[in-house]
Amino acid sequence: MTKIKTALQIYQKLYSHYGPQSWWPGDTPFEIIVGAVLTQNTAWRNVEKAIENLKRERLLSPRKLFQQPVAKLAKLIRPSGFYNIKAKRLHKLLEFLNQKYQGSLSRMSKVPTAILRNKLLSVKGIGEETADSILLYALSRPVFVVDAYTRRVFSRHNFFPFKNKYSEIQEFFELNLPKDIKIYNEYHALIVRLSKEYCRKNPNCSNCPLSNLSN
DNA sequence: GACCAGGCACATC
């Protein structure tokens, strides 16, 4: 049997197995941006509750949300955990969005990807994964999102060392895949799907869907 | 009741 061992072949395997994931779960780019902050080290289920609170209060717009006191933000996003620090982070990001782009995602969309990424990273509370999630899923930029699942799964299959830096892992994917937004979008989502659905329930990796695919 | 979840900043060495 021919061993499958490229990043693209792993992707194709996952895609044929699970099908399209159609990420990000969220109705608008702004909702995706908010979700990207709230989901930091947090189960998505809890993020949904927090976003639901914001929707119920009709605050899910860049300007309106920025007008809210941080304490009120914290109260509303409480179900997503780390709510005090996340309220500050969200406020900082909203401040960035409103002061630099008048709260307009269209205006922000005029900034080239590499420059915008650096600007996002300069906002306290926005790290690499959050910035890249915003770029890919809210703004449709071809940026590969790396998360803890990606690191675990692919280091386990010996594609790179577990301790590699974020940028090195991201480079691995971006150099080994077509620069295709659709692939980047689905790939990350598929890794999350695999991790939740398979890895979490099979810590010993028995019958791993990828086991005879890596080198 | 322990353990985990789609990180990040910060302190310390």
Place this chain on the structure above:
DNA sequence: GATGTGCATGGT
């Protein structure tokens, strides 16, 4: 540069 820690809710 590497390692450790606080942040917090809700599901398994």
